[in-house]
Amino acid sequence: MKISCNIIRDMLPLYAENMASQDTREIVEEHIASCENCKKQLEEMRTPEELPIDNDITLLKNIQNTLRREKLQTIILSVMVTLVLAVITMAYLTAPAYISYNENAISIIERDDGTVLLNFSEEVSGFDVNQSPAADNSGYVYDITTWETIWDQKISKNNLENTVLNPNGETVDSIYYYNTDGSENILMYGDPITDGSVVTLPRLVLNYYVMFAIGFLLICGIGLAIFRKNEKIRNGLEKIILLPISYLFAHLLIMGLRSTSYLAGRDFYAILLVAISLYCALIAGRNILKKLSNKKPKSTL
Structure with a gap:
């Protein structure tokens, strides 16, 4: 009995996988010996199909760049937080504890x-x-x-050497010692400059910086309220508003609730260093939080 090609083709998968019985194999072999079409189909079954190679690695590079940016932002966040803690610790350890006037603390030699x-x-x-x-x-x-610090008391004693007050030969009329408690200055050398008392007051310059930061913060807040629906402007304002927030928080960490200082230069540089570190940490944290929020699946009702 002659078997059609359709029947043979139904048998070919079993034959190609060596799963057919001996009788079936003999029927298939007898047919393909005289049928080129079925023989060709068998050869195609036995030849593994090679999948096309995708040479486009753009997607992989994008994933690598994203992971690299996220890793870098995490590192920046960790480094800046560590730097903030280090600066605050050093500012605390080196904060001046002013010494009230006493003749043993300082003496004058002409x-x-x-x-x-x-x-x-x-x-x-x-x-x-x-x-x-x-x-x-x-x-x-x-x-x-004069002052003392926790650093010099507990960690590393710094013995001050004798210091020349007028190295360029300036004429010294009088020398006053000022306490930082609002009491009058004490004449240590020379003649008094007035008939009454003299008081040295702390500088108010840090107070001006605080007021400027608060004003800048309010302006940015108003801008965010106005442009909340404009994504591009809103994103820019969100980054800018972190500047006054960083400065105000740094001022609070270094100075507490005080805004006056007898050493305004020292305190301002400490505040600025903390503020810069805080700003970088806040920017990195903001970016990480935004990526995490974008990855969360949206719930559907």
């Missing part, structure tokens, strides 16, 4: 060449000197204060 020498005791970690011309322009008036 040398033969006209220079005036400041001699500090072991308890003094640092000092500040303000110079101003005398009212009659006969010389200069100096206001001095």
Whole structure:
């Protein structure tokens, strides 16, 4: 009996996989010996089909770049948070604890060449000197204060060396020691500059920076409320508003609720360093949170 090609083709898969019986194999072999079409189909079954190779690696590169950016942002966040903690710790350890006037803390030595020498005791970690011309322009008036720090008390003692007050030969009319509790200055050397009391007040410059940051924060907040539906402007304002937030938070960490300082320069640089680190940390954290929120599946009702 002659078997049609359709029947043979139904048998070919079993034959190609060596799963057919001996009788079936003999029927298939007898047929393909005289049928080129069925023989060709058998050969195609036995030849593994090669899948086309996709040479486009753009998607893979995009995934790698995304992972690299996320890793870098996480590293930046960790480094900046660590830097903030380190700066705050150092600011606390080196914060001046002002020393009230006593004759043992500082002594004044006048040398033969006209220079005036400041001699500090072991308890003094640092000092500040303000110079101003005398009212009659006969010389200069100096206001001095001293302090100690936790760093010098507990960790590394810094013994101050004798310091020349007027290294360029300026005429020293008088030297006052000012306390930081609002009490009047104490005359240590020379003649009094007035008949009444003299008081050295802290500087208010940090207060101006705080007010500027608050005003800038309010302006950015108003801008966010106005342009909340404009994604491009909103994203830009979200980054900008972190600047005054970082500064105000840094001021709070360094100064607390105070905005006056006898060492405004030192305190401002410490605040600025913390603010920059905080800003970088907040930007990195914002980007990470946005990516995480975008990856969350949206719930459907």
